[in-house]
Amino acid sequence: MSLGRVVIYALLALVAIYYLIPLYVMLTTSFKTLDEVRAGNLLAIPVSPTTAAWAKAWGSACTGVRCDGLAPFFWNSVYMAVPAVLISTMIGSLNGYVLSHWRFRGSEIVFTALMVGCFIPFQVVILPMARMLGTVEMANTTTGLVIVHVIYGIAFTTLFFRNYYVSVPDELVRAARIDGAGFFMIYRKIIFPLSLPIFMVCFIWQFTQIWNDFLFGVVFGGSDAQPITVALNNLVNTSTGVKEYNVNMAAAIIAALPTLLIYLVAGKYFVRGLTAGAVKG
Structure with a gap:
């Protein structure tokens, strides 16, 4: 092995260790007792590992005035994220299909407007979203949060799908039209079967954005209807009683676990989808 390759691998190992140290500290601290956290070394392995902090974070930790742990807020996030991801991804797929293979007068203007929507900060849409949810009587509900995330996410999913579908040959779609296939037949028989990589990209992107969102949730x-990110903030910043760092660390890992698992299981599909055309066009 050449010296240059050894140096590269050594640097990568150092960066990986530097990146993983916070996760290591969180994980080891979550399995320590509070006395051990106060008396021991931050990097030390737990002497007598215990899951008491995990149990308290999940079922009985105080998040403000409530003391029923993160469990109800975790399921709030599940009920919010899953439908919002599915709906925004499907709408983005159809939009991308239309903008790439069923162009109409003004389609480029529509696409440009959607691209601009990708760069609108969260704070700008808070007031009009609040006005809309109040009008349809869905304020402070999980359904309202789903609608907010679907509306905000459509610009991103449309951009991803449109840039991916541009790489599908127009001849394929024209041939299907000549054979009498309509809009949905072409989508179902030709476009959709080719879309697994970009669907995975959008699923991972949208789930990460929605699950980790704090501003819309609060x-x-x-x-x-508050998601787990709001509950975690309330738990960590609760000022009454003793500061339980082991419980806080366990709660933070519980909140981050779904996105970590998704990247571990489906991360390779995310990379494949990007390299297959998700950022082309």
């Missing part, structure tokens, strides 16, 4: 989620 603004539009009522007391019974």
Whole structure:
């Protein structure tokens, strides 16, 4: 092995260790007792590992005035993220299909407007979203949060799908039209079967954005509809009682676990989707 390759691998190993140290500290601290956290070394392995902090974070930790742990907020996030991801991805797929193979007068203007939507900060849409949810009487509900994330995510999913579908040959679609296939027949028989890589990209992207969102959750989620990110903030910043760092670390890992698992299981599909054309066009 050449010296240059050894240096590259050594640098990569150092960067990986530097990147993983915070996760290591969180994980080891979550399995320590509070006395061990106070008396021991931050990087030390737990002497007597215990899952008490995990159990408390999940079922009985106080998140403000409530002391029923992260469990109800975790399921709030599931009920919010899953339908929002599926709906925004399907709408983005159809939009991308139309903008790439069924162009109409003004389609480029529509696509440009959607691209601009990708760069609109969260803060700009808070007031009009709040006005809309109040008008349809869906404020402070999980359904309202789903609608907010679908509307905000459509610009991104449309951009991804449109740039991917541009790489599908026009001749394929024209041949299907000549054979009498219509809009949905072409999508179902030709476009959709080719779309697995870009669907995975959008699923991972949207799930990560929606699950980790805090601003929309704290603004539009009522007391019974708040996602886990809001609950985690409330748990960590609760000022009453003793500061339980082991519980805080366990709660942070619980909140991050779904996105970590998705990247571990489906991360290779994300890379494949990007290299297959998700950022082309």
